[in-house]
Structure formats: C-alpha cells, structure tokens
Amino acid sequence: MSELTPPVAATLAGRIYDVQNPMLVDIFLKLPYFMFAKKPGASPHSHLKAEVGGRVVLNFKDGFGVCAHGGKGYENEIFLIFRGTTTANKKADILTDARIGITSNSAGLPVHTGFYHCFSSMLPDINSFFSANKGNVKVVHCIGHSLGGAVASLAADWVFRTLKHPTKLYTFGAPRVGTDWFANNTTSSLRKENIHRVYHRTDPVPMVPLYPFMHAPYHSEGHYIYSAYPLTSGTAHFMSNYTDSVKKKTWEQLCDVPEQPCIIENAIEGWLKSKSPVNTSSATFWRWVDSALIYVIKKVAMGTIMSLQTAFVGAFTLADKIAYILAKGIDLAEKISVWIELLMRKLMQALGMKVTQNKKELTHSLIRGVLVRLTEKANQEAQNALKKL
Amino acid sequence: MSFLFGDEKVEAVLFSPLEGKITYESKPASGAVLKLWIAWKDQDGETKNFNTDENGNFSIPIQTIEYRSSPLAQISIAQIITVEYNGSEYEIWKAGKSSTNLYAELGGRPENLVCELTKEEMDTHLDSSLLETLCVWTNLDKEKD
Numbered sequence: 001m002s003e004l005t006p007p008v009a010a011t012l013a014g015r016i017y018d019v020q021n022p023m024l025v026d027i028f029l030k031l032p033y034f035m036f037a038k039k040p041g042a043s044p045h046s047h048l049k050a051e052v053g054g055r056v057v058l059n060f061k062d063g064f065g066v067c068a069h070g071g072k073g074y075e076n077e078i079f080l081i082f083r084g085t086t087t088a089n090k091k092a093d094i095l096t097d098a099r100i101g102i103t104s105n106s107a108g109l110p111v112h113t114g115f116y117h118c119f120s121s122m123l124p125d126i127n128s129f130f131s132a133n134k135g136n137v138k139v140v141h142c143i144g145h146s147l148g149g150a151v152a153s154l155a156a157d158w159v160f161r162t163l164k165h166p167t168k169l170y171t172f173g174a175p176r177v178g179t180d181w182f183a184n185n186t187t188s189s190l191r192k193e194n195i196h197r198v199y200h201r202t203d204p205v206p207m208v209p210l211y212p213f214m215h216a217p218y219h220s221e222g223h224y225i226y227s228a229y230p231l232t233s234g235t236a237h238f239m240s241n242y243t244d245s246v247k248k249k250t251w252e253q254l255c256d257v258p259e260q261p262c263i264i265e266n267a268i269e270g271w272l273k274s275k276s277p278v279n280t281s282s283a284t285f286w287r288w289v290d291s292a293l294i295y296v297i298k299k300v301a302m303g304t305i306m307s308l309q310t311a312f313v314g315a316f317t318l319a320d321k322i323a324y325i326l327a328k329g330i331d332l333a334e335k336i337s338v339w340i341e342l343l344m345r346k347l348m349q350a351l352g353m354k355v356t357q358n359k360k361e362l363t364h365s366l367i368r369g370v371l372v373r374l375t376e377k378a379n380q381e382a383q384n385a386l387k388k389l
Numbered sequence: 390m391s392f393l394f395g396d397e398k399v400e401a402v403l404f405s406p407l408e409g410k411i412t413y414e415s416k417p418a419s420g421a422v423l424k425l426w427i428a429w430k431d432q433d434g435e436t437k438n439f440n441t442d443e444n445g446n447f448s449i450p451i452q453t454i455e456y457r458s459s460p461l462a463q464i465s466i467a468q469i470i471t472v473e474y475n476g477s478e479y480e481i482w483k484a485g486k487s488s489t490n491l492y493a494e495l496g497g498r499p500e501n502l503v504c505e506l507t508k509e510e511m512d513t514h515l516d517s518s519l520l521e522t523l524c525v526w527t528n529l530d531k532e533k534d
Contacts, residue, residue, distance in 0.1 A: 018487050024467060024519055027485065030515060087463070
C-alpha cells in the first residue's frame with residue numbers, strides 16, 4: 001500500500017491554507033498530486049463545506065476540506081485534506097475548540113464534541129463523494145494540521161470502519177481527538193503503522209485537551225520532533241515550521257526520542273513526591289500532569305471498581321467528573337488517598353494557589369476548583385486567542 | 390500576560406506590488422480600470438480600483454496590514470483582479486496564498502508584465518501560491534526589494 005512521504009503530507013496540509021475562498025479550490029486541485037492536474041474539468045472533486053462554530057451562537061460556514069482523486073503516481077488513491085483554523089473563521093473555530101465536551105461517535109466511542117460536530121457536518125459530503133466514486137480504491141489518505149488534523153483523525157476512523165478502505169492518517173500538531181477508548185480502538189482498526197502523528201516538542205496544541213483525551217497511535221510516541229521554540233510562544237505550532245522540520249525526511253528519520261517517558265510508574269510517583277518547583281510554562285510539566293492524572297485516576301478506579309468510561313460520559317464538565325472521581329478517592333484507604341493529596345499539592349503549587357496541608361481540606365469543591373484552573377491554564381497555553389474575543 | 394502568545398502584531402503583505410501593461414488585441418488598453426479584490430479576515434473582502442494610463446500601463450502598490458499573528462489561526466489571503474475595459478469585464482488574476490512574505494505570489498517580482506485581455510486561457514502557477522493569470526512576463530526577479 002502506498003504511503004505519502006513526510007514532505008508530501010506536509011505540503012498538502014500546508015497548501016490547503018492557500019484556499020482562502022471556495023473559488024480557489026479548482027486551482028488547489030491542479031497541484032501535481034491530483035487527477036485534475038492532467039484532465040481539467042473531468043473529475044468529480046467535491047468541495048467540503050463545514051459548519052464551524054457553536055450550535056447556537058454562530059452558525060458560521062467556511063470551506064474546510066477537500067476530497068480529491070489522486071493523479072499520476074497516485075492512481076486509485078483518494079485524498080481527504082482538512083484545514084485548521086484561519087484568520088477568516090477564527091471566532092467560529094475557537095468556539096469549536098473550546099467546547100471540550102465528550103460525545104459518542106457513530107461507533108459509540110467517546111470523542112471531543114467540537115471536533116466531532118465539525119466532522120459530522122462534513123460527513124454527508126464525504127459520503128456522497130465516496131458513493132459517486134465507482135473506481136477501485138487502493139488507499140485513502142487523510143491529512144490535516146491542527147484542527148484539520150483532529151478532523152482528519154475522525155475521518156480516517158470513519159472511512160476505515162464504514163467503507164473498509166485501506167486508510168492512512170497524517171497529522172501535524174493535532175490536538176487530542178478522543179478519549180482513551182477511542183484512541184485505543186482507532187489504533188487497532190487503522191493499525192499503528194498507518195497513523196503518522198507529527199508533533200514538535202514545544203507545540204502546546206497536541207498537549208490539549210488533558211486526560212482522559214489521548215492520542216492515537218495508542219501507547220506510542222508518534223513522530224516526535226525536537227523543537228527549541230518556547231512553549232509559550234506557540235511558534236512550534238505553525239504549519240510552516242512543520243514543513244521545514246520534515247524537509248527531505250523519511251518517516252523513519254522523524255523519530256526523536258522524547259525526554260523522560262512519563263509512563264513509568266516509579267517515575268510518576270517520584271515526580272509527585274518531589275519537592276522541586278514546577279512551572280506551567282514548560283512542556284515537560286504538562287507531560288507530567290497528564291501522566292500523573294491518568295495514574296491517580298486509575299488508582300481510584302481500581303479501588304472503587306468504577307467504570308471509567310461510564311464516569312466520563314455524561315452531562316457534566318470534565319473537571320466535574322475528574323473532581324468527583326478524585327474526591328471519592330480521598331475517602332479510600334491511605335495507600336490510594338496519599339497520591340491524590342500529592343497530586344493536588346503539586347497542582348496547587350504549579351497554579352500559584354495556597355497549598356493545603358491537611359487531607360480533610362481537600363473537599364470536592366476545592367478539588368474541582370483546582371481542576372478548573374488547571375484546565376483553564378492548559379487551554380490558555382494552547383488557545384489564548386479565546387481570551388481576546 | 391507575558392506567556393499569552395499571539396499578542397505579537399506583525400505586518401503581512403496582502404498583495405505584492407504589481408506593475409505592467411494591459412493590452413487589448415495587442416494594443417495598449419488606456420483608461421481601463423483594474424479592480425483588486427482582497428479577502429483575508431472574512432470572505433467578503435475589499436476592493437480597490439486602479440487605472441491604466443494612456444499607454445495601458447498600471448501600477449498597483451504593495452497592500453499590507455498589521456494583524457495579530459496567532460499560531461492557532463493561519464492567515465489565508467485571496468486576491469482577484471478584474472479589468473473593466475470598453476464595457477466588458479475580464480478576470481486577469483486569481484490567487485490564494487498563506488504566506489505573508491513579499492512576492493510570495495510567484496516567488497519573485499515579475500518583469501515586463503503584460504496582460505492581454507483577449508487571451509483565452511489563464512496560466513497556472515503553483516510553485517509559491519495558487520495562482521492563475523492571463524498576464525505573462527519575461528523574467529522573475531528573485532532578489533527581494
């Protein structure tokens with residue numbers, strides 16, 4: 001099965017941003033990868049329009065992705081390319097980004113409400129594109145940067161599950177799309193080797209939303225690229241910087257090893273116990289927070305025989321749910337509750353809050369307050385534009 | 390707050406300077422009106438008019454804006470030039486780009502640019518942006534001004 005090289009995937013994820021206006025799609029499809037390049041006017045390219053925005057506040061429509069047939073060298077291959085947020089649809093998109101709720105996708109797996117809404121608004125068009133296609137499909141390439149990468153992930157999962165076409169996914173600086181269960185499930189259906197997740201060390205976007213959102217491929221570091229841009233500048237997120245990073249590289253060459261894998265239990269316990277100062281503007285801090293949250297929540301779940309999937313799906317916000325789980329854990333045996341205490345202290349310290357000394361002070365509402373501030377901080381790092389609107 | 394990114398105001402070139410000649414059946418089209426439409430912050434965009442002189446020559450100066458650059462919202466710019474001449478309209482330039490650099494449309498400054506209104510098909514230029522145009526030129530000056 002043919003695979004796009006990193007420079008080709010990055011070119012497509014980047015060039016889709018040139019399509020400011022639907023009338024430019026025809027020129028985009030003249031790029032050498034597509035069928036349009038050799039037979040003008042002959043191919044059934046369909047242009048996707050997405051509803052980007054809140055259900056109530058904004059019903060903003062903008063060109064958001066392109067379905068296209070591969071041209072010379074890419075015969076019988078299909079491209080689904082999605083665009084991230086642009087200056088023209090910023091307000092609408094940020095609402096989408098900020099709606100960090102959980103919804104079940106068509107397979108019943110928990111995914112991000114905003115990303116899923118964006119994807120489902122495009123689904124009828126994607127569906128009719130495939131219905132109109134009579135030819136043999138060798139492979140479907142799903143590609144996107146940022147929000148476009150999130151939508152591409154949902155599209156890849158849908159294409160493989162529903163149409164059973166061989167599917168490959170390529171994302172750059174994409175946020176987390178679904179929970180633990182979605183990430184695990186989509187990894188086993190698409191298979192790890194067909195998922196190319198590229199991210200810079202200091203790109204804040206792939207760090208959100210926090211747990212229980214997880215990346216696919218599951219239990220894999222993906223294509224980690226070392227970057228020295230400060231986390232707080234967000235510079236590492238620009239598509240042009242991804243294009244530079246993958247220039248002339250193969251997938252095998254795009255595998256820097258992340259520092260300190262935070263998945264080792266001893267390491268997490270060590271971090272929770274350590275007294276060293278923590279800093280929310282460091283990329284490493286967010287890696288630790290995420291791992292520590294997973295670690296502590298799983299401890300509580302084991303102690304209470306709680307089904308985490310059930311606990312997370314529902315009407316309340318994530319901070320509410322995690323606070324509920326952790327508050328339950330405080331009442332459990334010392335060997336469990338001590339980890340919640342350590343985690344909360346660490347978070348309060350990082351957030352510049354007064355640190356509690358006593359377990360009894362850790363009420364549900366205090367825990368909830370800390371988690372709300374933590375979530376706000378994480379989103380602030382990644383989505384500060386929200387604050388300006 | 391200092392850690393908030395996206396606060397940086399930067400200059401973006403929405404349209405790089407373009408000068409040349411409009412011809413109709415190879416003769417200078419004097420008194421033609423070039424309507425330059427640019428859209429970036431929405432799809433409605435804005436239009437500016439430029440006139441050709443008695444020799445059909447025109448000169449569109451650089452169009453820039455200052456905007457708040459945010460890694461979360463990529464700038465994307467559309468440009469269309471239509472020419473009004475003798476009661477008819479001709480589309481001579483249609484482009485989309487996501488780079489804010491000078492001459493990002495073509496990767497250089499086109500020299501001796503001529504746009505023949507009766508030319509049947511637009512040429513496609515994809516190296517640097519998505520561009521279709523009736524205009525032709527002799528050389529691209531890659532030295533940035």
